[in-house]
Amino acid sequence: MNITPLTRKFFEQPTLKVAEDLLGKLFVFNNFKGIIIETEAYIGIDDPACHAARGRTPRTEIMFGNAGHSYVYLIYGMYHCLNFVTEAVGFPAGVLIRSIQIIEPESILLDGPGKLCKHLGITRQHTGLDIINLPNFFVADIERKFEISTTPRIGIKQGVDKLWRFVAHDRVNFSK
DNA sequence: ACCCCGATCGTA
DNA sequence: ACGATCGGGGTT
Structure with a gap:
């Protein structure tokens, strides 16, 4: 397999393009490898579902920063969600990684951002990584x-009108 | 200091 | 349909 890591330029592109283009990409975290199956875009202070909609706060600071960094937050007091920061410095946006088909070390479909982080061991400690x-x-x-x-994006109450969730459908099987 | 509620998930 | 569980952020 020819492994070419994505560059900063990739993540600096418009968030909708990044969200869509992340589908089918190889995801690597420690000993885990998988294929990204489902993503969502969260774009700027005008997107009511985006955490940055209420402006710059300690938690969302990372979203205002350089693209290609991780943004991990705690949700519902028990689950973590993994995002990648997109677009230019000063423009808060990111892509939520919702589902990954793990292929190594074993084949498991991690469908859902909370399940995904729990299985991989991703917590707020992993926020802000380049x-x-x-x-x-x-x-x-x-x-x-x-x-x-x-x-539409899942689990939000505002911004439901936007079709900002992307799902990959393999003709054969992503687990192979 | 206090209160509300959320980019979820498993159980019922 | 609902409860678990807690930090972030707004309000007093």
Whole structure:
């Protein structure tokens, strides 16, 4: 497999493009490898579902920073959610990683952001990491064919009108 | 200091 | 349909 890690430029692109293009990419975290299956875009202070909609706060500071960094937060007091920061410095946006088909060390579909972080052991300790430069935490370009569907984002009450959720559908099987 | 509630998930 | 569980952020 030809592993080419994604560059900072990739994450600096418009968030909708990054969210869609992250589908089918190879995700690497410590000893885990998998294919990104489902993402959502959260874009700027005008997106009411985005954490940055209420402005710059200690928690969302990372979203205002350099693209290609991780943003991990605690939700419902018990689950963590993993995002990658996108776009230019000063513009708060990111992509939520909702589902990954793990292929190593075993084949498991982690469908849901909370389940995903729990299984991989991702917590708030992993926020603010620069995934462009880390050997054990990055996303890489691989070749794969699939179709994409677009839907409203899950679990939000505002911004439901936007079709900012992206799901990959493999003709064969992502677990292979 | 206090209160509300959330980018979820498993159980019923 | 609902409860678990707690930090963030707004309000007093």
